[in-house]
Amino acid sequence: MKIALVTGASAGMGREFVRQIAGSAEYEQIWVTARRADRLEALKSELGEKIVPIPLDLCDKASFDTLAEKLKGASATVALLVTAAGLGKYGSFPILSEENAELMVNTNVLGMMRTVRVCLPYLQSGSRVILLGSQSSFQPLPHFNIYASTKAFTLHFGRALHRELRPKGVTVTTLCPGYVDTEFFEVAAKSEDPEACTNFSPLYPVDFVVRKALADARRGKDMSVPGANVKMMRLLAKLLPHSLVMKVWMKIK
Numbered sequence: 001m002k003i004a005l006v007t008g009a010s011a012g013m014g015r016e017f018v019r020q021i022a023g024s025a026e027y028e029q030i031w032v033t034a035r036r037a038d039r040l041e042a043l044k045s046e047l048g049e050k051i052v053p054i055p056l057d058l059c060d061k062a063s064f065d066t067l068a069e070k071l072k073g074a075s076a077t078v079a080l081l082v083t084a085a086g087l088g089k090y091g092s093f094p095i096l097s098e099e100n101a102e103l104m105v106n107t108n109v110l111g112m113m114r115t116v117r118v119c120l121p122y123l124q125s126g127s128r129v130i131l132l133g134s135q136s137s138f139q140p141l142p143h144f145n146i147y148a149s150t151k152a153f154t155l156h157f158g159r160a161l162h163r164e165l166r167p168k169g170v171t172v173t174t175l176c177p178g179y180v181d182t183e184f185f186e187v188a189a190k191s192e193d194p195e196a197c198t199n200f201s202p203l204y205p206v207d208f209v210v211r212k213a214l215a216d217a218r219r220g221k222d223m224s225v226p227g228a229n230v231k232m233m234r235l236l237a238k239l240l241p242h243s244l245v246m247k248v249w250m251k252i253k
């Protein structure tokens with residue numbers, strides 16, 4: 001059975017991915033995961049029986065046993081995998097609590113990596129993987145340090161995996177958006193850090209970002225960078241010394 005699997009489907013970009021692919025005949029089922037089961041059920045009520053809610057916490061290693069069993073039981077082919085589960089918490093490393101720092105690493109890095117690993121045997125030629133990186137993948141971000149570091153990991157991991165899976169006919173697209181209008185900012189919450197960022201402009205609409213990511217994944221691109229502003233930031237981070245890029249960030253954040 002051909003399926004799409006979307007993590008972080010209870011909100012934001014994950015939910016939007018599900019909405020945009022729901023009408024596609026490519027997938028017999030769309031498996032949606034997140035912790036908030038009621039949100040996943042609401043998505044099923046909105047979009048129909050094709051949606052299969054699988055409530056789970058990606059910080060709990062046992063979740064991956066559940067996922068592995070379900071994939072095996074369904075003899076699934078994962079035609080599309082989107083790893084949209086993730087979070088950020090503002091603040092410099094000395095100010096962030098150990099709990100919040102580790103939550104970001106566990107969700108954005110380990111949770112993402114384990115999701116990909118569990119799906120690997122079910123990816124076949126033509127399968128597409130979309131990982132959620134960020135504009136912050138391109139440069140070190142003081143006062144949003146751990147978050148940006150998890151996203152730098154995602155971008156490097158995703159681009160290398162794109163090469164590694166090429167012989168199998170599988171593509172990996174790392175989506176690197178700027179600020180997107182989702183619940184991300186509520187979760188990131190106000191920080192004790194007086195230097196934490198407060199300027200979230202421009203704020204891109206979620207449907208635009210997801211549409212661009214799906215189009216880039218269909219083209220087999222290894223990166224998707226939606227928006228002229230974000231493309232410019234990427235270029236600057238490539239051309240300028242990172243000491244200078246960080247200085248600019250400290251002024252505009």
Ligand SMILES: NC(=O)c1ccc[n+]([C@@H]2O[C@H](COP(=O)([O-])OP(=O)(O)OC[C@H]3O[C@@H](n4cnc5c(N)ncnc54)[C@H](OP(=O)(O)O)[C@@H]3O)[C@@H](O)[C@H]2O)c1
Pocket residue numbers: 007008009010011012013014033034035036037039056057058059084085086087088107108132133134135176177178179180181182183184185187
């Ligand atoms: N919004 C932005 O400006 C922006 C920009 C660049 C990159 N990103 C990245 O894009 C991804 C999606 O963010 P978003 O903006 O869509 O945020 P969002 O609206 O807050 O959605 C985050 C999703 O992740 C899920 N999630 C978080 N922790 C989880 C866990 N332990 N187990 C399972 N699911 C978990 C949440 O579901 P539950 O709470 O129900 O578990 C929710 O569905 C994140 O990786 C984020 O870092 C966001």
